Amino acid sequence: MCALGAPPTPLRAESRVVILSTTTSTQDSGLLEVLVPTFEKQNGLTVKTISVGTGQALALAARGEADVTLAHAPALEKKYVEDGKMRNRRFVMYNDFVIIGPEDDPAKIKGMAKAVDALKRVAASGSRFVSRGDKSGTHVLEQGLWTQAGIEPGAPWYIESGQGMGATLGIANDRRAYTITDRGTYLAFGKRIALPVLVEKDRSLLNIYSVMEVNPANGPRVNAAGGKAFADFMLTPEVQAVIRTFGMDKYGQALFVPIAGKKDEDF
């Protein structure tokens, strides 16, 4: 085990490794696999992308186990920024969530303008609903909607998958249930999911991705310079241009809309 016996690096100030903690959706979409190699080439740094749920991505960063975080749970992110664990939260891009469900739509939500109202009807009719249940950005958004609706979802109609978006879509499809999904993953699954989009384009279904730098005070080994370099990179005009067209060739529509420079007030 040669590497285990390697001498420990005494100083991390010059570390060439940047740990990016992010959500599974950014990796599943394939966007990071396009962007990361460009960043590595330009900066001579190695990026280790750790794709986990948003909750875990932020928790790792708060412990100083990552250098930069790309997440999509605004409420949770703001809490980490207020607590001083994360710094310099900046918008990168957005796409949107959609509520999908069985064709015969037992809760009669098709075409409703407000996601909250749609969820109220799902609960009232006791129609099956599959939740991620994993503290991911998608799950955090869904929980916010239930809170707004004043409903505490539970058995028997409320199913928690505890898995990623892909697996959750599979379960919803199989059980003929409603669920909330980001549009990118939904498009990626294409014909394999027989559940049509029923509610979309509500302001509360916006899915905003932000990049945040890890406060070096979170741990002695945080590579603050590397983290900042990656955050800055995501907001450069070149990267924003790549984001604008990403997915066009495969899905016929772009998966994300770049929004560098925008603020919370703009939405």
Next chain:
Amino acid sequence: MGLILDGVLQAFRLLLAGDPEVWRITLLSLQISATATLLALAVGIPGGTLLALTRFPGRGLVVSLVNTGMGLPPVVVGLFVTILLWRNGLLGALELLYTPSAMVLAQLVIAAPIVTGLTLAAVQQIPERFRLQLLALGASRVQMTWVLIKEARLPLLAALMAGFGGVISEVGASMMVGGNIKGATRVLTTATVLETGKGNFDVAIALSVILLAITFLVNWALTWIQQRRRA
């Protein structure tokens, strides 16, 4: 059914077309699990033999611990090794997290008890009379141990197969300590999880088929070694 057939065909296409990513993932899986298994042998055969041949207070407890370790859930091993290797963890200074070395370490923890436990059982089932005879014939303790290990070689090969099978197929620990990083720590099992999550079921099935084929080939070779003198 059509999907599985497509996946099998896809597996052949990927391998024959020499898809560099698939080859890299396959070789890395083999490299990591083979290294971990060899290290587990280095720990487990002497450890198991020693446990089989010695009597000391608390031996029963140690044997029970080893036997429990044979069923260690990989995800639990992954969690503890991850925390140990965190930058701010006990071994953080080594900067091993999210590297193949970390995966070898986790797989070693999984495989070592399996090899130790099966070695213990293999050596212990040799009748005590045989041991006494060897000593009576003037063998030194080292010579006797060597003969016993040779005598137990068939079950020891089984221990090797069980250890390798346990680590090449596990996903929980590899995912956590390796991070499934493309080009660095992505192995067959973690790539299968990823492709399933992406909805690329055909690629996921192809990777599964490759994993099964490798496991079969390795075990077939070992079985051949194990059985050749018997034929």
